Amino acid sequence: MPYFLLDIKNLFFKYLTLTWRMPMWTLFGLIQPLLWLVIFGQLFKGLSQLPQFPEDNYVNFLTPGIIVMTVLFGASWSGVSLLRDLRHGIMEKLFVAPIDRSSIVLSRLLHNGFTVVIQVFLLIIVAFVLGAGLPSGGGIFWIWIIVLMLAVGFSAVSNTLAMMLKREEPLVVMGNMLTLPLLFFSPALVPKSFMPFWMQLVSMINPVTYGVEAVRACYRGVFLQPFYTSITILLLFSFAAISVSAAIFQKTE
């Protein structure tokens, strides 16, 4: 195996070991999305009785949104663990090892993606118990791919911010500041047609929008052209985010 891939593999398994030793963190990450699913689902139950509402059950509609939300919450913490490594000198030790810094970035992002995929798997089961149904056809596999792309993309954003800010407090503030608007400017909680026109415009440049729509398509089992457009946009987004993040790792002294 070329050294580059070997390094990614070694580091990926290292991060996986750390997660495996503290599985509680992965589970904690699920608590907030589950609360949203239960409470928000109850609170806005009546929404589905409106004539324009696309689904007959609000939890059905909400579940894809909450899946994407899990990804956002999980990814926004990724930079915090990077700062831990920086503070402990662990990152410095990696930087003087004869490995390409991109392999450090990629192994981190892959690991974040993998953790989120597991969280989403658990979430799908809970949502099913709550009556949301299951993704139809090959939907579940597509969901994992979508979630992976979103998670890698947003983790890259979080890692980039961490490298730039170098401190945890502003990073957490930034993370909180970004996640909620990203959700509200997407059809995660209400259908797009319910939004004012200007919010609809903003939602078009929001990668979360395409994530939510693609996951929703998986639940419905409708894989038409808009679905593939969403997938393409997500692919571009995650690729761009990875590139920026890798560049900043290379450049940082």
Next chain:
Amino acid sequence: MIQIDHLCKEFTPNNRVVDDITLQVNTGEVFGFLGPNGAGKTTTIKILTTLLHPTSGTAVIAGHDVVEDPLSVRMSFGYVGQQSGVDPALTVYENLLLQGRLYHLPKKKLQERIKTLVQLFDMEGREGQWVGALSGGFKRRLDIATSLIHEPKLLFLDEPTLGLDPKSRLDLWSYIRRLNQEEGMTLFLTTHHLEEVDQLAHRVGILDEGRIQIIGTPDALKNSLGADAIHLSFQNPLNASQLALFQKNTGFKEVIQQGDALRLYIEEGQQALPKVIQWLDEQGLSPLSVLLARPTFDDVYLKYTGKNWATANEKKENEWGDWGGGSDGGKWKNKWNKEDGETEGGTENDWQSKWKSEGNPPDGASEEKGSGDWKNKWNESEGGTTGKPIEKARDEPKDWENQWKKEEGKDPSSAKPDKGEEEKQDWEKWQDSGKSGDWGSAAQDKDKSEKKN
């Protein structure tokens, strides 16, 4: 092994953290970089370890340029940074294993290497322990062990004993020594412990404000000052003409003034001390205290940077890093420092003026004594970095008391310096006896007994 030429590093334009460093480290040598916090030690090491890019100048390690061929450079050295660097959530064995994999060691070779290192650093039977639960000293050992996984011939140690207790520090020193003596490794270490370079390094470079002040063997640096140091303290700082008297006297190899204290460096200080005291008397100077000591690295540092070790280390690095690094943060920091300094100076003056205003005769003997005590206390509280001289300063009042007791038959505890007249007489008597040589021999005796110890 290391060849550095005119190395410079600026983080912001025209602010050189590393300023024109040129030096060479030979194979098999232990080179120590000594300097206070913020002197540029870590920055230099980070350039050498390819973590930072130099602004100008070159550095070649084991035949590879750090900028042009960083990968080859990285294979040739081990690096132990200031922070631990080992992952606290993994075990000792896992840390070593991962490090070996990152250096692409073949499986069999890696297992052998781990075994060797575990033995070398006395970690047998503890391979399965969590690093997070280990003591600081053990963690440091593991840190060094992991950085040696690929058998480098060169090891960088950035303040390796930072934050360790004295025992762990001594332990670590013996491991470091062994690496050099038994494994023949070249070591480049930075520290702000004078003792550490004295103990470990073959050659020392003193770094201050990014510049190398001097490079030499620890002994040569100490010998450049002469065999002995005489520390004098006066009631007030000496003025220029008084200082010139000392500088004109060719008996002194070096004269360094520091506030109201003066350090003279001299050959055969034991014999010279009585003469020096006599000479001082002839010049009409009466010091509050006279100490004879061996030059330590503190003296060396003082000579080459013009700063006392203790005060130089007060300059702390900006904790907020980039965040406080904006113009505001910098100013704030400066202001803070200034205020801090002012209050410190302020208390000293207040103390003195208060003492004077409390009805003590301005030129009486009681004040002499009072100030002396105060001075000694002050020295004591200043901290133990100077070692021997302070020990002596603490002992001195005892001699004074004994002498007094002997000559006057008085119990020193019952005699209080409230009567200026009486006190003055005692003082003069004592001074006379000092002139006749008693004082000098007392100091000599003590020096001898110290040597025995």
